[in-house]
Amino acid sequence: MHVRIDDGDPTPPYEQLRRQLLALVHAGGLPAGARLPPIRQLAADLGVAAGTVARAYRELEDAGWLVSRRGGGTRVAEGAVAPQVPPAVLTLAEELVQRARELGADAAAVRAAIDRALARPEP
Amino acid sequence: MHVRIDDGDPTPPYEQLRRQLLALVHAGGLPAGARLPPIRQLAADLGVAAGTVARAYRELEDAGWLVSRRGGGTRVAEGAVAPQVPPAVLTLAEELVQRARELGADAAAVRAAIDRALARPEP
DNA sequence: CTTCTTGTATCGTTGATCTGACACAAATAT
DNA sequence: ATATTTGTGTCAGATCAACGATACAAGAAG
Incomplete structure (x- = not known):
């Protein structure tokens, strides 16, 4: 735990x-x-x-x-299912995390990067 | 605001x-x-x-x-600087967010995907 | 200088949460 | 059947944060 x-x-x-x-x-x-x-x-x-x-x-x-x-x-619970996330997004996320770790970035840095990207409004 | x-x-x-x-x-x-x-x-x-x-x-x-x-x-503050995040990670994050939006995933789904990827221990 | 704006500080009241302890109920283990 | 484990419920005391209100201080604006 x-x-x-x-x-x-x-x-x-x-x-x-x-x-x-x-x-x-x-x-x-x-x-x-x-x-x-x-x-x-x-x-x-x-x-x-x-x-x-x-x-x-x-x-x-x-x-x-x-x-x-x-x-x-x-x-x-048996019915407990993870929320719906497109598999392609999950794959990209794993690639991003792996690359970030290679560059020495920690979890906080990854989340900061995501927050910054999410803050940019879609064109 | x-x-x-x-x-x-x-x-x-x-x-x-x-x-x-x-x-x-x-x-x-x-x-x-x-x-x-x-x-x-x-x-x-x-x-x-x-x-x-x-x-x-x-x-x-x-x-x-x-x-x-x-x-x-x-x-x-003038000295306020964003935390150090490798530019490559920032670029990947923007690509991920853009792709996620194309797939109809919202911010919560993106964060869930990142959390799942971060939960996997590095090999 | 006078007036306005803005941040700073305090007060008492209210509500939520944590704690430690205790008793109780239901399932499991022996 | 008996004992243990485990979740549930309650209680009083303590701490913390939010609120509304008020007063004060320092800079800006006229």
Whole structure:
């Protein structure tokens, strides 16, 4: 589980966690049926209260991405499917990331480049 | 000024504003020397309190991106330079965005594709 | 100089969130 | 059947941010 809470980020911890988990599901890092850590364990690992993790799990369950059962843990919902992205765009994205890494650019630089390109209005 | 506050986002409004303004500076939408709206005016436009905009301005000034003077308004600092991004990456990003738009993909789809590519560990 | 604009600072109130702790319910493991 | 695991719910206290309002300070404009 590559998730962590940034204490310097004013975004509430439960929201940081919710977004990271959702990104993991979208990226396929957590396939359908995969089990997530128990609330108490993840809370201890992240250094937050159990209620904080519980809220992130609950909101993702309300949105249909997770399924929770008492005693059975929390798992990625079977119907959880990544959002529709044209395969050609995905391929270009992978090429861009690979090239960026060859040039020594990190994730932040890649996102900055994308943000700049998106800021230019289409002609 | 293409900025807006999302009431459904738990991120504090002052932080949403700070990030959007910083993104504008990075993207060149606000060149060095450009004047930002007065605090009260922007607050009224966004539907937030003046103190909220003031905090976003102040944090960006502390970080060196803006310069504020009483009576003179708030402007983009002369030394404000976009973060270092290899030109080749910027070019690839523009090509990707252009292609994505031709395919009907929106900004969210582009970011999702980038996130997925970034999630794949380098070989 | 006088007036207007603009940023800065403070106050009290309200609402949201985090925390630590505890009890309860349901599924699993032995 | 019993014990353990795990999710759910509640509570009081603490912290933080937003709000509306007000006052003040410094530069600009007339």
